[in-house]
Amino acid sequence: MSSRSPSGLLRGLSRAALLGAVLGLGLFAWESERLLRTAGVGVGIDVQGPYAALMAAIGPLVPGLLARIAAVYALGGAVLGALAGGLIRAWGGVRWLWTVPAWLGLLGLLAWDRAIQRPALFDDVPALRPVLGTLVEGGEPWHPRLAAGLILGLSLAVLAWRVRPGKRALAAGAGAVGAVALLSAGGARFRDGDVRYPLVVLIGVDAFRPDRLRMLGGTRAVAPALERFLEEGATLFTQAYTPIAQTEPAWRSLLTARWPHRTGVRYSLTAESRWIQAPTFARQFSEAGWRTVFATDCSRFHAEGPDSGFTTRLQPPRGAVNFLLEKLRYRGVGLFADHALGAAWLPEFTDNRALAGIHDPVGYSERLAARLLAESRQGPTLFAFHATAAHFPGDPVYPYYRRFVAASEPLERRLRMHFSPVVPGGAGGAGAWRREGAEALYDELLAQADAQVGRLLDTLKQSERYDDALIVLFSDHGESFHADHPELAGATPVHGARLSEEEYRVVLAVKPPRGQPVPARVDTLVRLVDVGPTLLALAGLPALPADVDGVSLAPLLRGEPFSPSPLYAETGFTHVSPEVFDPGHWPGAPRAFDAYRIRPDGVVEVGAEAHDAMVQEKDRGAFDGRRWLVDQPRADGSVRRTCTGDCADAGALGQWLDAVRMQGP
Structure with a gap:
């Protein structure tokens, strides 16, 4: 033949x-x-x-x-x-x-x-x-x-x-x-039918500092999608702060509207046995008959379980297997499986931010946008997305790796983050680089995350769901590049190490459904714990219990009188010993891998002894928009209270901080 x-x-x-x-x-x-x-x-x-x-x-x-x-x-x-x-x-x-x-x-x-x-x-x-x-x-x-x-x-x-x-x-x-x-x-694009179920979209961009927005002093076009979102009718809260500058505890406070010491989640990888069970705003939506979905492309230091209230959770596997996957850099997966079929067959690779070069953030955001639309067609939907581009391994994709980092920087530093630890006396580790380069890479990664957000927002517009959706954009924490420590210019950036503007001030913007005019910006002090009560109020759902720490910001959106409440904040736990920034600070928490334990199911958690030391090492403080009061444990066993800002009349804030600290450990 x-x-x-x-x-x-x-x-x-x-x-x-x-x-x-x-x-x-x-x-x-x-x-x-x-x-x-x-x-x-x-x-x-x-x-x-x-x-x-x-x-x-x-x-x-x-x-x-x-x-x-x-x-x-x-x-x-x-x-x-x-x-x-x-x-x-x-x-x-x-x-x-x-x-x-x-x-x-x-x-x-x-x-x-x-x-x-x-x-x-x-x-x-x-x-x-x-x-x-x-x-x-x-x-x-x-x-x-x-x-x-x-x-x-x-x-x-x-x-x-x-x-x-x-x-x-x-x-x-x-x-x-x-x-x-x-x-x-x-x-071809298929249009939705006439049914328009209520839709709430919550988007968290990890580590986004507000000073990257041009309207707040930014000098680069880092976030065009977010800037466009603000220009098209959203309210920007210019003085928003997180109670803790680490992702998992920040999200727990956001979900429960409670301070970290009232949630039990005091740092990343807190043992689940220490979590204090409390109602979440996601559960309030679920109990009201809403579809509730949480999605993230990285679960190493933030994963949501059933107690979060989200009935559907789209996230890479949590724990030891995720750290193993980093070593299984099968490049063929990045060649052959960076598409929808590959994501269905190997989601722990294709949809896992932790795998440099294999994870396709653009394709991921397109698949996520399709899932968002599919969920919203089936009933009232709360859809939350945590974008993690600015975290390790920090590898910008085309065209973002050409945006801001100078071509004179070493190639290996231009293509992804490298760990260069912060130690007393200066930056350690090989390949330390200039602060300008580190911040430029950070801006490229934020631009990449912004593009992901833009794809979700554009999909909502193309499907005619944007105008009638309640959309909240926020960041869980900021980032510090040690600008006040020239000797640390080449060190890895950090968040949660100090109670500072760079680490604790966050982005927060709200767009109510069409027909609800809102101010372009609000300069009143607000907190991340206020997000949940605000969403429930705007969606017309029952509020969280009265003993929560957050309050609804709906009056501010309506231009009504509002009395701001202070922020309680505490440091997390990082690879940086606090004595690097504060000589004489108590530095007793362990920073070796043996401080953690691996459960039989593979989940990585902080051990009991390390937990006590990590909590003892924390700085705790309060901020009322005019002054910071901070309690710092000292190596001699005492606690030093410092005040920065307008400290002429700080007595009331000090009393408030003492009362909050009495609520828990």
């Missing part, structure tokens, strides 16, 4: 696909061998002591995980093999074994494209560093796509020259027209 017959063509392509699958599995085996020779966890933490417990927790999960990864390589290789076989046959008379170099060429084109889109996928391969540097400097996504188009066009031209006009050519043309029609239909 002729190889040009349909059955012969199908047999040839099947053979090429099988060969491609074998090549894909060979690539998987090569990468596996390479990964087995690596060590460490990527941030300079010694894991030798608890490594046995780590492996005991994740060991049972590894075989199934590796099998799914191998399937990605096999399927991706098979698709490339079929494409390679088709190209070879278009030229005619070439042995099918030529599929191998064609397969490698297509793999190279794919890697070329991904190296431009997400260069962190290859940034730790020394042999590729010169090529990667060139692509980072001048590569554009259309370059590899133009090359692929030229190859395809040339192959089709050769095929057209070889095949005489006739039924076969006519059928091929009809098939091409049909394919274009199907693609067009697939890209």
